[in-house]
Amino acid sequence: MSKYILRRILLTIPVILGILVVTFVIARAIPGDPCRSALGERATEAACNAFNARMGLDKPMIVQLGIYMREILLHGNFGDSIRYSRPVSQMIIERLPVTLELGFSALFIAVLVGVPMGVISAVRRNSAVDVATMVGANIGVSMPVYWLGLMLAYVFAILLKDTPFWLAPTGRLTAGIIPASFYNVWGLGLTRGTSLYMVADFLSNFVFFNALITGQWSVLVDAFRHMILPAIALSTIPLAIIARITRSSMLDVLGREYVRAARAKGVAENLVILKHALRNALLPVVTVIGIQVGTLFAGAVLTETTFGLSGVGRALFDAITGRDYPIIQGFTVVVALGYVIVNMVVDISYAYIDPRIRLK
């Protein structure tokens, strides 16, 4: 097993290098002049030359690629954003937590609702609940998430206005609420610029996590009220897929001999379902959950746009349309890395479940 894991990890290295090169090439292939995009349409030739020299854009392409690879691999330096003149790594620190919180909230909802729904419809096969769940699941996988998001926003922000069910349609926190970072609350006294500070800063940008460990309950509630609609919108497709897989996997397991044996020896039905059947049925479900993490990331672009959240997806979209090479490169690398890691974990869990794969 460890040999398989090692081989699987080694296999990702060429893919990661490929990603770095492809990201670089894509960023350069985007038509348009980064200088004029940053300094304005009427920037003079001299200003642009100076700008290109400062950004290293005047060097040959292959040298730029070399510098780019060296900086990322050795220093974790993604360069500075052309439009915002800030380190890309700093922007990743600010925005990645937003996307991760959104993604995990959505995944949490998808699992929490999808698995029980699948189990119930498998146990009560062909009942009204089953039919409703499966029709719902089919609609769920066909849902344009941004449309659902807008409709939810309309219902909860307009139709339910002045009721306790009112929910915020945009943003992450109500304007004016600024949560105190845990490292300031606890007086850790970290110095700016150190890597420890960057890690702490990254962690404190997880609003839920930060509010929870420092006991800022009003911030927590506010964050919750902002996150729930985007999370629901983003969760629909994974939820539908998880419910479907759980159902078919449960049906398969419920027909097995050992389930019959458990029933025959008089185990209570609930226990048969939860302990004997569900535990075995969950294996393929876990794999599917892993695969869905990747799709969540793509859905985040649309959900973040719809709900005005400044996460990775939105930043990447803005950077691509604004030709901000360093941001495009940095964020694409982060997204693709996440994707590669998730795929790797999925493959390894496959091998863990099915020993035949290891031996191939």
Next chain:
Amino acid sequence: MTTNVETVIAPVEPQRSRSLAALTWRRLFKQRNAVVGMIILAFLTLVAVFAPWIAPYDPVQSLLGVETLKEREAPCIHLLGCPEDKPEHLMGIDANYRDVYSRIIYGTRVSLFIGFSTIGMAVVVGAVIGALSGYAGGWVDNLIMRLMDVVLAFPSFLLAIAIITVIGRGLQNALYAIAIVNIPVFARLVRASVLSIKEQEFVSASRALGANWLRLLFVRIFPNALPTLVVQATLSIAAAILEAAALSFLGLGAQPPTPEWGTMLGSERNQVFTAPHLVFFPGLAIMITVLAFNLLGDGVRDAMDPRLAQVAKK
């Protein structure tokens, strides 16, 4: 697997020899999902073909000055109490004084075209790449497949956005982008079938009889890869329509005034609180179309794989 009566009895049933295609076709009509999917698709196809006769207004022409209308006026349906003397607009009026219902009708054409053309391109290119890769083997295979891995390493939607930024906005480029991100899936599928089939005896026999590699590929190997391709293609069409609409929603795909559902939704998304009908109907249309392809895809898959069909039926 299961020990219920149906599975025990089923194989005993007298079977006339039928081709796989005929069997699949018969089973397809027994799948409730597939039948519903086909009915919706047939309906959408009719709508697309007869759009000029169904739509009461021109999808692009503004009605400003032709009728007395308010900008983004809510739907006016006579049956639901809209005054009889006002012209009927089932889905309301958009920001440019156009009849939304007519635009939705014409949008069916655009969406069906998007689905078939993108996946058509992806299947053809992917199949050729996959077949060459699997047939050639060795370093050619390795190189092509690693390249496909890199493409697959990016979330397809983000990759499509990146490609569009390189080649420019617009419906046509969005189609290319979606086709490109779908190629690896089909390449992998065809390659896998080629690998599993190329060492089989009927292929060796064919080769021994002097068939050249092109004939082997297209006459012996491809037909065997077809079933998996059809299933994947149907499900991919659903995803492609959803992705194209999302690209248009972000302003990267079809440009106004094209009556494309994603574009209609995207350009009016900030009006959701004041004129929800402009967002509601295009989204609903996207969902129904995607749903039809998903239902059909599931049905085709179950019909082609009797084992899966049994599980699904339980």
